[in-house]
Amino acid sequence: MAAITAPHNPISATDFANEIRTELKYTQGVTPKEATVDDVYVAAATAVRKHLVDSWETTKQDMVNGNTKAVGYLSAEFLMGRQLQNALLNAGLTDQFDAAVKELGYDPKDVIDAEYEPGLGNGGLGRLAACFIDSLASLGVPAFGYGIQYQYGIFKQKFDEDGKQIETPDYWLLKENPWGHTDYNRQVHVSFGGKVEGTKWVPAWSVRAIPVDYMVPGYKSGRVNTLRLWTAKAEDELDLLTFNKSEYTKAVANQIQAETITKILYPEDSTKVGKQLRLEQQYFFVAASIQDAIRTFYPGQDKPDLTTFPQKICFQLNDTHPVIGIAELMRVLLDDYGYDWDTAWDITSHTFNYTCHTLLPEALEQWPVSLISELLPRHMQIINEIDRRFVEELKGLTSDEEKIDRMRIISTDKEPKVRMAYLATAAGQHVNGVAELHSELLKDVTLKDFSDLFPQKFTNVTNGVTPRRFVKIANPRMSDLITEGLGTDAWISDLEMLKGLVPLADDPEFVKKFAEVKKANKRDFAAFAKRKYGFDVDPNTMFNSMIKRLHEYKRQALKILSVISTYANIKSGKINPDDLVPRTVFFGAKAAPGYYLAKQTIQLINNVSRVINNDPAVKGKLAVYFPWNYNIELAENLIPATDLDEQISQAGKEASGTGNMKFALNGALTVGTLDGANVEIRNLVGAENFFLFGMNVDEVTDLYAKGYDTKGLSHDYYESDPDLKQAIDLVADGTFSDGDKDTYKDLVNDWLTKDYFMTLADFRSYMDIQSKIEETYRDEQKWARMAVLNVANSGYFSSDRSIEDYLERVWMTGPMPAHRA
Numbered sequence: 001m002a003a004i005t006a007p008h009n010p011i012s013a014t015d016f017a018n019e020i021r022t023e024l025k026y027t028q029g030v031t032p033k034e035a036t037v038d039d040v041y042v043a044a045a046t047a048v049r050k051h052l053v054d055s056w057e058t059t060k061q062d063m064v065n066g067n068t069k070a071v072g073y074l075s076a077e078f079l080m081g082r083q084l085q086n087a088l089l090n091a092g093l094t095d096q097f098d099a100a101v102k103e104l105g106y107d108p109k110d111v112i113d114a115e116y117e118p119g120l121g122n123g124g125l126g127r128l129a130a131c132f133i134d135s136l137a138s139l140g141v142p143a144f145g146y147g148i149q150y151q152y153g154i155f156k157q158k159f160d161e162d163g164k165q166i167e168t169p170d171y172w173l174l175k176e177n178p179w180g181h182t183d184y185n186r187q188v189h190v191s192f193g194g195k196v197e198g199t200k201w202v203p204a205w206s207v208r209a210i211p212v213d214y215m216v217p218g219y220k221s222g223r224v225n226t227l228r229l230w231t232a233k234a235e236d237e238l239d240l241l242t243f244n245k246s247e248y249t250k251a252v253a254n255q256i257q258a259e260t261i262t263k264i265l266y267p268e269d270s271t272k273v274g275k276q277l278r279l280e281q282q283y284f285f286v287a288a289s290i291q292d293a294i295r296t297f298y299p300g301q302d303k304p305d306l307t308t309f310p311q312k313i314c315f316q317l318n319d320t321h322p323v324i325g326i327a328e329l330m331r332v333l334l335d336d337y338g339y340d341w342d343t344a345w346d347i348t349s350h351t352f353n354y355t356c357h358t359l360l361p362e363a364l365e366q367w368p369v370s371l372i373s374e375l376l377p378r379h380m381q382i383i384n385e386i387d388r389r390f391v392e393e394l395k396g397l398t399s400d401e402e403k404i405d406r407m408r409i410i411s412t413d414k415e416p417k418v419r420m421a422y423l424a425t426a427a428g429q430h431v432n433g434v435a436e437l438h439s440e441l442l443k444d445v446t447l448k449d450f451s452d453l454f455p456q457k458f459t460n461v462t463n464g465v466t467p468r469r470f471v472k473i474a475n476p477r478m479s480d481l482i483t484e485g486l487g488t489d490a491w492i493s494d495l496e497m498l499k500g501l502v503p504l505a506d507d508p509e510f511v512k513k514f515a516e517v518k519k520a521n522k523r524d525f526a527a528f529a530k531r532k533y534g535f536d537v538d539p540n541t542m543f544n545s546m547i548k549r550l551h552e553y554k555r556q557a558l559k560i561l562s563v564i565s566t567y568a569n570i571k572s573g574k575i576n577p578d579d580l581v582p583r584t585v586f587f588g589a590k591a592a593p594g595y596y597l598a599k600q601t602i603q604l605i606n607n608v609s610r611v612i613n614n615d616p617a618v619k620g621k622l623a624v625y626f627p628w629n630y631n632i633e634l635a636e637n638l639i640p641a642t643d644l645d646e647q648i649s650q651a652g653k654e655a656s657g658t659g660n661m662k663f664a665l666n667g668a669l670t671v672g673t674l675d676g677a678n679v680e681i682r683n684l685v686g687a688e689n690f691f692l693f694g695m696n697v698d699e700v701t702d703l704y705a706k707g708y709d710t711k712g713l714s715h716d717y718y719e720s721d722p723d724l725k726q727a728i729d730l731v732a733d734g735t736f737s738d739g740d741k742d743t744y745k746d747l748v749n750d751w752l753t754k755d756y757f758m759t760l761a762d763f764r765s766y767m768d769i770q771s772k773i774e775e776t777y778r779d780e781q782k783w784a785r786m787a788v789l790n791v792a793n794s795g796y797f798s799s800d801r802s803i804e805d806y807l808e809r810v811w812m813t814g815p816m817p818a819h820r821a
């Protein structure tokens with residue numbers, strides 16, 4: 001039995017209450033009487049942090065001194081969620097905390113609620129990074145997460161009176177942040193611009209990169225890793241000479257330029273300056289991280305032997321955002337440490353691995369050569385040389401000139417671009433997709449030329465989610481029942497143990513308890529939704545959720561059209577509402593600020609919600625809610641309460657999905673296409689416990705070949721399906737826009753003329769599966785049994801298993817990392 005992370009000598013609730021009092025006094029400077037709930041939160045956070053410090057220190061020392069290889073997880077996003085409950089769990093202090101804050105006169109829930117959720121990520125990719133660093137720590141793998149401390153994370157979403165999305169800045173640091181330690185003594189410098197003289201880079205300007213360190217405590221591993229997020233500051237904050245000439249704004253121009261780099265996540269990049277800012281961000285954090293890794297692993301050495309670098313650390317590139325790091329490591333080795341090209345390349349190409357997260361060509365970043373040349377002239381020189389040598393290498397492998405041209409890192413179009421995915425694939429030791437189907441499609445389509453010539457580079461690691469946050473913490477009732485059923489809580493760090501629940505699916509007593517847990521979770525969510533959004537949710541209905549970024553390929557449009565169709569058929573008398581399973585549909589989704597059709601879809605959903613929820617004809621039968629600002633908190637509350645989960649992307653477009661995993665692990669059944677990890681979920685939980693519909697990848701490919709999107713074939717589907725026609729006509733005729741026919745004009749027009757993601761083509765199949773879903777749901781026992789089997793067979797989707805796979809397939813080129821202390 002592994003030791004809990006901390007404290008090594010467990011303390012009592014009274015002791016912990018005293019520690020909180022001490023922090024109130026010495027950190028917050030308030031008496032328990034003066035303290036607000038925010039003070040108690042900060043004091044409790046500070047107290048629990050202290051319990052983790054010893055493990056943090058040993059982990060850091062062992063990482064440097066031990067003969068182990070560390071992982072540097074480079075990611076532009078870390079969507080961490082709130083920290084307090086997770087820290088308490090991993091410090092073994094949950095019960096003490098509950099009792100201690102009660103002793104101090106507070107409700108533990110209120111104290112946990114006082115934490116402001118940082119939004120330093122956009123969706124699945126950022127949450128994956130957070131799950132992975134949790135699992136790395138829990139498995140005892142020495143690791144750093146490296147990213148950016150954005151001052152404003154992803155925007156905060158609101159809806160206006162018309163149901164339109166409004167974006168406001170999310171100033172998460174307005175409240176005290178007790179988790180991040182800003183370490184001014186460990187700053188590094190990052191340079192930009194200027195020119196190259198021969199091969200010597202003479203930069204034009206530089207900024208200070210200051211680390212903000214977060215502890216990443218493992219669960220029962222004795223390990224606490226570090227998440228290091230960089231923040232940018234000016235070299236000279238204030239130009240006093242200028243200031244004293246009363247030119248106040250000009251005097252802080254440096255400060256503004258520097259701090260802009262870490263101001264927000266994903267600045268709008270349709271303009272040249274926007275693009276430049278993104279590239280500045282990417283270079284800023286990887287350059288700082290590479291310097292940091294060298295000083296960490298070769299402390300105090302002026303002339304370190306960096307040929308051992310790949311044995312010290314390997315960098316995992318989470319998508320293309322950090323890929324400029326490849327050119328940067330080459331530059332550091334060549335220019336700062338004087339290695340020759342071959343040695344530098346040998347080190348670099350053994351250091352990086354690349355995770356590809358998409359199949360959408362537009363999501364693979366390409367930076368104009370002109371932009372890189374301006375911002376990072378020396379790096380452009382190096383990339384040119386990498387490209388030249390790569391082409392030479394290709395010539396030795398194939399005589400197919402066209403193929404070679406297609407594979408060039410620098411495209412040959414009129415405005416040449418650096419294809420970051422190609423750079424990562426050429427230089428990285430391994431390239432992985434994030435679900436089996438996705439990895440196959442990467443090899444067969446997106447990176448086919450590369451996989452033909454370098455098949456050994458390609459592998460798959462199916463994503464996962466951390467069972468600590470998304471089961472144990474999010475769903476305490478179900479967790480207790482699982483522990484009762486298995487007779488142990490060891491499943492929390494060994495999720496395949498959930499298999500032990502399979503026989504219990506045939507135990508009516510257990511299944512009944514399981515169904516009761518879901519009902520209680522639904523009541524909890526209804527209370528949460530009332531408190532937080534003012535919604536009157538009926539917990540006695542089926543909870544049907546679709547929460548994810550808003551994107552056409554994910555097909556929120558398909559879901560809302562089906563809702564509209566059902567509503568219309570009730571209104572017209574075609575459906576007797578008493579024959580329907582009463583259902584509440586939840587949407588949660590942010591749309592990228594510049595993504596017009598996605599924003600129209602949001603507006604449509606909001607207005608369908610308004611119309612339906614106010615129509616007495618469907619009261620108690622059908623309701624639609626769209627809680628705004630989808631974030632981890634909403635996920636943690638809604639997922640355990642959900643009966644039916646929507647994973648309805650067009651086949652071949654969702655790389656993996658991790659929402660699907662969270663739902664299955666919390667006993668929701670999935671309606672989904674054969675896409676991303678759905679395929680593996682369905683295989684594991686059993687086809688009979690999954691509601692499959694829609695076209696598969698081959699059928700989608702065939703339909704494109706027939707000209708679906710280019711010849712306007714969607715119109716045929718519209719004409720030939722009266723339900724579909726009726727639903728779309730209602731959108732077009734102003735039913736959901738107070739009679740205005742223009743509001744959704746572009747959305748409707750897109751459906752009828754292009755419909756690239758084949759929403760209309762899959763509509764009938766989607767409606768048909770709903771009947772089967774309703775029939776199944778009516779048999780409560782049967783539904784609950786299927787839900788138990790989903791939980792029991794989803795242990796594979798623990799991010800612990802993903803990390804084990806990375807260790808085996810991607811990172812294991814050097815000495816074994818020490819598994820657990």
Ligand SMILES: *Cc1c(COP(=O)(O)O)cnc(C)c1O
Pocket residue numbers: 122123124125127547548549630631632635656657658659660662
């Ligand atoms: C899990 C998660 C996601 C990813 O959801 P998908 O359905 O896989 O796209 C996005 N956002 C948040 C807040 C999440 O927790």
